[in-house]
Amino acid sequence: MSSTMISSHIPDLDLITSYAQREGTFFSRVSPWTKFTGLLLVILLITLTRNLVICGVLYLIILGLYASAGLPVKKLFAWYTLPVLFVISLVGIMVWTEPGTPLFSLNMGLFALTLTDNGLILIITLLLKALISVTYSLFFLMTTRYQHFSAMIYRIFPSPLDQIFLLAYRYLFLTLSMTGAIFKAVRSRGGGIIHSVRVQGRIFAEVFALVFIRSFDRAERVHQAMIARGYNGKYEAGTDMPKPGLSGFCVIGAFVCAIALIVLMVPNTGGLY
Template sequence: MSRRTYTKHVPDVRMITHYADSGSSIVHGMNPWTKAVMLFFVVALVTVVTDLIVLLAIYVFTLSFYICGRLPIRLLVGWYSLPLVFVVTLVIMFIFTEPGDEVASLELWSTKIAVTDNGLILMVKLVVRALAVVTFSLATFMTTRYNQVVYIARRTMPAVIASMFLLTYRFLFVTSDELTSVLDTLHSRNGNLVRGITRQTKLFAGIFGHAFIHAFERAERISKAMESRGFDGGFPITERVSRPSASGIAAISVSIAILAVAVANRYFGLRGW
């Protein structure tokens, strides 16, 4: 568990790892391949589906999946703030300019600003899509152990990318601890990081500069150690992930069927979807 993080909005990787390692819910017991494939289908579905009701149903499904993993809802709500900010920042102007019926209007300096129904629906759809994927993604990673992630990464990514991904995962704890320690020290000495713009720019430049210098020094030491141990680009796999069970295959089959219907409806106009 992380002792301290400097944001409540970005999920802490240590927290995710903690829940993945210590949980014992039905979702923790699911085959990691099944969860990975279902994550792909959730992403594909929210991209293909345009009906708000269906999108809401997908979101309810992902939230139920998260709850079944016995994962903390309060944390999830906090973590929603970042995707919400991204969506709202992107489409804030669209709620006024999208053609449609006026929902509310305001007159400012003889200029009328009106929120339209289509603009609001557009924003709600993007929010629901973003939250559905974030919820399922977090549920997947908070219920899948590191060893299982290593195995899936090795099997699905090119060796260089998988190695860099897994090394980054390992280095992230040390790096974020280091940054946190420096920020803690600054807090303890100055009480507050809010200073003048120039002072603050220099302050953060020093903090990140240190982080990069230490990162490069550490990379040099680790690469020598890895070479001396005969690193061949592969990571030891301590736990193999078996193929999905019959129920897993059934879940994947249902996901494929739903995606196929969604694609057919979008591009060939099936009725009644």
């Protein structure tokens, strides 16, 4: 467990960044812009399609990409916890009343909950869509260098949004580490033992408040240090980024054509409205 890892089911940013900095695989050398366009196209496709087979195939392809980049698959499955929970919390309630051929019923006394084939397909499709998005996002994060992400943030967002984003991204790691350290200190003196919701809530609130206060203290020190070097409200993150090559354009072009074909030819696609 790394120092910043507070909940094991949440992706560890330190681990993600250390993978990103390795630059050991082919995917690390692909232009970040190509991978970013790929992300947009993946999102477009899973927004447009409702077809379970397409979602299944796309998921396997992306999982294959993730694994072939040497990224940790076991950890990925642990990181699926919250996305799966989000999908189930939204659709898990609706799925029982979905029209279709009943598969089984749960008798709740006053009423019965029936799961239909459409309900089952619906939840599996939405789960696959969520997993596709998570897996590609993490693949993108873990094969793209930190400085390239920073340069993308600087180029994409207007000021002051880019400045806030860049500073937050830089100090996120230290804040996570600080939060982890405070919790370790609390636990080392028995603070992790559950006394009551009220006592537990108070301990957590004090830790959270401390995280905010220390963050604001640091914000002031960082700001002073920036002013001391002539900060006037704007700073650059000007790392050069590799531009997409011909092969990058070809991959993107092929992906766009595939999406167009899928939208036109495959049933259950066309989620425009």
